[in-house]
Amino acid sequence: MIKQFLSLEWKQFFRASYFQKGLVVKIFLILGALYFGGIALLLGGGMFFLIKKEIPEVDPVILINNYIIYWFLFEILIRYFMQQLPVMNVKPLMVIPIKRNTVIHYLLGKTTLSFFNFLSLFVFLPFSVVLLAKGYPVLNVVCWFFSIILITLSINFLNFLINKSNTVFYIAATLLLALIGLEYFEIFKASEPIGLAFNTLYSQPYLALIPLLSLMFLYNLNFKFIKNGFYLDDAVTKKIKSVEATDLSxxxxxxxxxxxxxxxxxxxxxxxxxxxxxxxxxxxxxxxxxxxxxxxxxxxxxxxxxxxxxxxxxxxxxxxxxxxxxxxxxxxxxxxxxxxxxxxxxxxxxxxxxxxxxxxxxxxxxxxxxxxxxxxxxxxxxxxxxxxxxxxxxxxxxxxxxxxxxxxxxxxxxxxxxxxxxxxxxxxxxxxxxxxxxxxxxxxxxxxxxxxxxxxxxxxxxxxxxxxxxxxxxxxxxxxxxxxxxxxxx
Structure with a gap:
């Protein structure tokens, strides 16, 4: 069934009228993705040596962990305004014998193919390779790297909820503004305990289970959110609202x-x-x-x-x-x-x-x-x-x-x-x-x-x-x- 979905997506992409309108723009977007992907690879590969040169007394891993929260905050911000959430025309699928769960799993799976997920991979994979080449513990580095990727995917599904629910958006925005305000006015530096948490995550590889459980929780939350509204009645029913007339003569x-x-x-x-x-x-x-x-x-x-x-x-x-x-x-x-x-x-x-x-x-x-x-x-x-x-x-x-x-x-x-x-x-x-x-x-x-x-x-x-x-x-x-x-x- 997944193969059939992919075939339908492929046909829709090439047969849609909007495919014709922006071929040059699409080429520019691909070049832009390659450009920023290349910068991310260079940044990840050179980050270790740059830190060692500028701050030789500090372990690069510790420094990255202390400030990685800002990377994730940047991800949340840029995803909210730029990441396009994948959608499907599900109405025709509702009247044929296809399990709702299959459609929803496929829809959520598409979100993992976002360029923003690969951006973290391009930055932290070469950095992790350099760490391994410099003799850092293999288990610690590998578990830490996979934890970063799991957190990135968690942010991906969090962004899905933020864009789909006002309640989630207001909660996330309030927490984010509160943390930034407390940090700016030096009332409480949230980056310090968060940095300590990431350093602990590196030193204790088994804690990689926490990002994994977080990803599973957010995935299931998205799954239930979509499934609750995945009914033909909800899709076709029109809500009638009273409109107050206004004099615009x-x-x-x-x-x-x-x-x-x-x-x-x-x-x-x-x-x-x-x-x-x-x-x-x-x-x-x-x-x-x-x-x-x-x-x-x-x-x-x-x-x-x-x-x-x-x-x-x-x-x-x-x-x-x-x-x-x-x-x-x-x-x-x-x-x-x-x-x-x-x-x-x-x-x-x-x-x-x-x-x-x-x-x-x-x-x-x-x-x-x-x-x-x-x-x-x-x-x-x-x-x-x-x-x-x-x-x-x-x-x-x-x-x-x-x-x-x-x-x-x-x-x-x-x-x-x-x-x-x-x-x-x-x-x-x-x-x-x-x-x-x-x-x-x-x-x-x-x-x-x-x-x-x-x-x-x-x-x-x-x-x-x-x-x-x-x-x-x-x-x-x-x-x-x-x-x-x-x-x-x-």
Whole structure:
């Protein structure tokens, strides 16, 4: 049966419409995986010698064990935002004689093939080989290495639960923030007892049973979680909800794009995932506190430009990057109407412009850090309106991952709709404002950098029709591929 599942997955991968859209992107992702995998191998192989050179009086194993908790915290963070959870279209399988347990075991087994699981293998396998070559006890090193891999797999299944359950997410986030806060304010250094625990794990090989039992526990927990909802009735039953009507007649003044604006406002107001994106965009307003309060970053003006763009660009980064995926559940119906694509795209642009304007008004308290900083924020807002908004809309043409609007069972909605392609598309959003500011800054002065960054946004607004026309052509060419991709069940 597993062989049949693999055959179905293979056919779905090559026959799906979204396979055609990003062959170049897939090649870049493979090259990126090879690049970071190679760096991990070099890091693992050279870690022992680097520690011996810099801190010769400390045993490298002890030092690694003392700080390995930060590696695992980094894993949890990067997995939550980047790891795509494997899914299957299980509805057809529910009506044929296949055991539910077999399907669930296969689904969970797919999670072990994540690149993030291999990353730990690439780092700690060469490090363990070096330890064995240097004469460290074989049993201790081997058991310690397998313990690290078992913990990595445990984090893999923990991430599955975090992404599937709000309760698990809030518990994990609270514990993580509490530990970081206690460590930062030197109230309680959690890294010390954790480091002691890992050193004990190395010195007592039989303790490798603890990570093994932890992995088994989390696997069974995931198994039960999925099995509890693995019923055809749950899959096909629609929940009826009462919707409170809202008067949005004042949007009529926007003319032909008014229906789209009303639709987006209702979408954000009535659905869980868009609401969470809106709340997250508010968090971006505080991004400047990380940079403007540190003297180190004040000496790195390019990073200040990066932060200034983020302060007013939260809505673009959270909501805007998933255009048109927000409309995936009714996109076929939307495109069957006699609606010009231009109106659809222009409504999204105005929505982002209004969001940037509101964020800029809310950023006025940053005047506390001086007129130069606030001027940079204003220039970043202009860049977001005039250039970043169009880059975001263009990126949407390449993003054909559907979004489930109401997914209360998952922390911060659903991670669907997010894929690594967005990271490649997002590079100009981060690098362009830094370059537009930094080059004039180095050639002339700080104020010139701000002016150039702001003028780039003004020019974007002046050539709005040109950009929208080009973006419209891209959407038109991929219209039917997008409809087909949104119609597929991931």
């Amino acid at each position: 004042w949007f009529d003044r926007f003319g032909a794009i008014a229906p789209f604006l009303k639709n987006d406002i209702k979408l954000i107001w009535r659905n869980a995932r868009p609401k969470q994106a809106l709340m997250m965009s508010f968090v971006f307003l505080f991004y400047g506190l990380i940079f403007y309060t540190q003297d180190t970053y004040r000496e790195m003006p390019a990073m200040l430009a990066f932060a200034s763009m983020f302060i007013t660009g939260g809505f673009l980064m959270t909501f805007g990057q998933l255009v048109p995926s927000w409309d995936s559940e009714y996109y076929k119906m939307l495109m069957s109407q006699n609606i010009p694509y231009r109106q659809y795209l222009e409504s999204k642009w105005y929505l982002m412009v209004v969001a940037v304007g509101i964020s800029f008004i809310l950023s006025i308290p940053y005047l506390y850090f001086g007129w130069k900083i606030f001027g940079m924020i204003a220039a970043g807002a202009l860049f977001n309106i005039g250039l970043n908004s169009f880059i975001t809309l263009f990126g949407g043409a390449l993003n054909r991952m559907p979004v489930e609007l109401n997914t209360k069972a998952k922390a911060f909605g659903n991670t669907n709709g997010f894929n690594p392609t967005q990271l490649l598309i997002g590079l100009p959003k981060f690098l362009l404002p830094m370059g537009l500011f930094y080059i004039p800054y180095k050639l002339v002065n700080f104020e010139t950098g701000i002016i150039v960054l702001g003028l780039s946004g003004v020019l974007g607004v002046v050539f709005k029709n040109f950009f929208l026309r080009k973006i419209e052509n891209v959407y038109q060419k991929g219209k039917y591929k997008t409809i087909a991709a949104f119609g597929e069940k991931k």
